[in-house]
Amino acid sequence: MSSDSSADLNADLGADLGADLAEALLALGGNVGQVRETFDRALAMLCDGSEVRLKTRSSDYATPPWGLEDQPPFVNCCVAVETKLTPQTLLRRVQTVEHALGRRRAQELRWGPRPIDIDILDYDNIVLAGGDLTLPHPRLFERAFVLVPLAEIAPERVIAGKRVRDALAALDTAGINRLPPRPIP
Numbered sequence: 001m002s003s004d005s006s007a008d009l010n011a012d013l014g015a016d017l018g019a020d021l022a023e024a025l026l027a028l029g030g031n032v033g034q035v036r037e038t039f040d041r042a043l044a045m046l047c048d049g050s051e052v053r054l055k056t057r058s059s060d061y062a063t064p065p066w067g068l069e070d071q072p073p074f075v076n077c078c079v080a081v082e083t084k085l086t087p088q089t090l091l092r093r094v095q096t097v098e099h100a101l102g103r104r105r106a107q108e109l110r111w112g113p114r115p116i117d118i119d120i121l122d123y124d125n126i127v128l129a130g131g132d133l134t135l136p137h138p139r140l141f142e143r144a145f146v147l148v149p150l151a152e153i154a155p156e157r158v159i160a161g162k163r164v165r166d167a168l169a170a171l172d173t174a175g176i177n178r179l180p181p182r183p184i185p
């Protein structure tokens with residue numbers, strides 16, 4: 001490193017990021033606390049601009065609870081990021097962020113209430129199964145709360161042979177509503 005100034009450090013990290021970049025699609029959801037603010041914090045923690053860079057963020061959507069219906073509505077969004085992390089390292093990073101923002105898996109019901117959940121939907125079309133990471137996300141195509149925001153940012157993307165907008169057309173989107181942008185504080 002040629003200099004110890006933080007500006008130069010960031011410039012060097014930015015240059016590194018350009019080397020071997022993958023694109024990952026992530027789904028964020030939550031229904032406990034101020035979820036939209038939690039999304040902002042999650043993305044600020046996750047997308048440090050060096051190892052993970054935010055490319056596109058969908059609108060936030062209010063969505064009816066899926067899987068376990070007797071719980072408050074969720075807020076969901078999707079993002080595209082560029083990263084030089086491996087898929088497994090990205091998974092550890094998102095789980096660290098979830099934990100920092102109050103998610104406690106051991107105390108949750110499956111598909112139950114949570115302050116934040118971050119799923120990796122796709123990572124450069126890699127197929128993985130059997131370990132602690134399945135790619136693409138196995139329940140992606142069952143979930144309008146994922147496909148509605150994903151279709152906003154990547155309608156033509158083909159994942160596991162299915163175009164996102166076509167997969168969305170096969171699902172019931174009743175009750176899913178785009179939330180207006182929040183005023184800038």
Ligand code: A4P
Pocket residue numbers: 028029030063064065066067068074075076091105110111112117118119120121132133134135136137138139145
């Ligand atoms: N894991 C494997 N593959 C992946 C991947 N591609 N991305 C493993 C992320 N994690 C992956 O995760 C359990 C384990 O899955 C992790 O340890 C990781 O090693 P989890 O987040 O605790 O999973 P879960 O909640 O039990 O199940 P699942 O199917 O991921 O469900 P969700 O999506 O987390 O369900 N309704 C609405 N409207 N909106 C929602 O956001 N969310 C849920 C939670 C239920 N209903 C919802 C929503």
Ligand code: MG
Pocket residue numbers: 117118119
């Ligand atoms: Mg999950």
